Amino acid sequence: MTDPSSRETADSDATDGEEDAIRTVTERIDHEETIDLLRELVRIRSPYFEEDAISEFVFDWLDARNLDPERHPVSEPALTGFEGNNVLARLDGSDPDAPTLLLNAHMDTVKIVEAWEEDPLSGRVEDGKLYGQGACDMKGGLAGIMTAFDALADADLAGSVIFTAVVDEEGPYGLGANQLLRDGITDECDAAVVTEPGPILAQEDIENPALLLGARGRFLYDISVAGKAAHGSQPDKGVNSVADAGRLAAAFEDLAVGSHEQLGDGSVCPLQIEGGGETLSVPEACRLLVDRHVVVGETEDVVRADAERLVEDLDLGSDVEIDFREAPAPDVRYGPYVTDPDEPLVGALTSGVEAVTGEEPAIGYFSSVGDFNYFGHRADLPTVIVGPDGENIHGAGEFVYTDEVVEVARIVAGGCVSLLG
Ligand SMILES: [Zn+2]
Incomplete structure (x- = not known):
């Protein structure tokens, strides 16, 4: 009433x-x-x-x-x-x-x-x-x-x-x-x-x-690491893709990420290394997945360039290809x-x-x-x-x-x- x-x-x-x-x-x-x-x-x-x-x-x-x-x-x-x-x-x-x-x-x-x-x-x-x-x-x-x-x-x-x-x-x-x-x-x-x-x-x-x-926002790096297979007892004759992916994952953890007045800091989390697995072979290839949460200003170009710089600085023996998770269309992204x-x-x-x-x-x-x-x-x-x-x-x-x-x-x-x- x-x-x-x-x-x-x-x-x-x-x-x-x-x-x-x-x-x-x-x-x-x-x-x-x-x-x-x-x-x-x-x-x-x-x-x-x-x-x-x-x-x-x-x-x-x-x-x-x-x-x-x-x-x-x-x-x-x-x-x-x-x-x-x-x-x-x-x-x-x-x-x-x-x-x-x-x-x-x-x-x-x-x-x-x-x-x-x-x-x-x-x-x-x-x-x-x-x-x-x-x-x-x-x-x-x-x-x-x-x-x-x-x-x-x-x-x-x-x-x-x-x-x-x-x-x-x-x-x-x-x-x-x-x-x-x-x-x-x-x-x-x-x-x-x-x-x-x-x-x-x-x-x-x-x-x-x-x-x-x-x-x-979020990007999911989907990174291919290609090394060279060899007998596991002679690792020097190969290029160990899993070890290189591990180095890269560790480097991601130290990446300086963006910061934003309202959204706070970005973050990086290596999620998965998948590959290798032969009984006694230097792993030829593997895949590294890394989560990256971003703030305003951290565009796809920025995020890609960050990863490329890490790879360059590490000077890995493997060939590394930086990509992002496949999506139904290029614009299906969490900005x-x-x-x-x-x-x-x-x-x-x-x-x-x-x-x-x-x-x-x-x-x-x-x-x-x-x-x-x-x-x-x-x-x-x-x-x-x-x-x-x-x-x-x-x-x-x-x-x-x-x-x-x-x-x-x-x-x-x-x-x-x-x-x-
Ligand atoms: Zn929900």
Whole structure:
């Protein structure tokens, strides 16, 4: 109930009017319904490349609420042979000149980890934590945008919302989000919100409520090292590719990487040396994989030149060819991005956070990569991550804090009202 005196104040002040509109929408988001939905999502097994069941569930859930969902086909014949469906839905605003906001979550999880000591898809709730593989990354955020989108359906917004639940974020190429770019969905949008788990994966030590305004990017070096085979008892007669790859891996660890005021430092991690293995031969050839997380300014050319310089300085006996992991297309890369805090989206989500929690959001930056890099870097949209936290992400015992799931749903709904109202 609104008391008449406060209503008078609200009418006399645009900001209070917005607060009322935010309150109306956020109050439609029910804690129990949101967590029941989350539990249902967690109970559907959906490792990447196996999203048919959850995709149909999300479609049916929206359809049952007359939200006109569509199946958006995703196809990648070249490398993975993957075929699947994103789920899209739209709320068209009344003003064609008002902005359009992309709401995004992924439906897939990592492969189910074997070390679970209970059913990894139980959705069990205890002490405000909901357990299950993918509960935090990111079925909590998915439930959040589903309930937020439903709550916004009756809000009569001037701007528009495009809901996107995508496949294959945890897989190698982010094929679902990539398809949104390929098919021009992101061209229709002015900004993007992704409800990935937040502070736990931030560069900084922060807590929710938080807005993450950028992310580092990533390259995966795929380096061929070609030596010369010889009898293993006479190593001097060969060129040992594995030993050279080891020297190069060690040199990568000492590489001076870029630094950025918001994104922090880049990082390098040698991941794998694969090759050799003959019983008694100097290994002729091997392959070295090195992860490189980058900040703004560390382009492909920079990253390639760094590796070439290391090779040159080491003066190895092997021939070394620097390349990057194969991708479905040259532009399918995770570039770094930073969203300007003065963007209207950041202000709108800040209003959402304040209305829902009474606090100012902490500001941070994501440490690794995800679909948000495609929106923030490739599509060049102001992109903000706001998501519920938990623990044991990608591991056994993964859980999400239920209160934060509901909070994020309300923050997103409130932010939409503020931005698009
Ligand atoms: Zn995720």
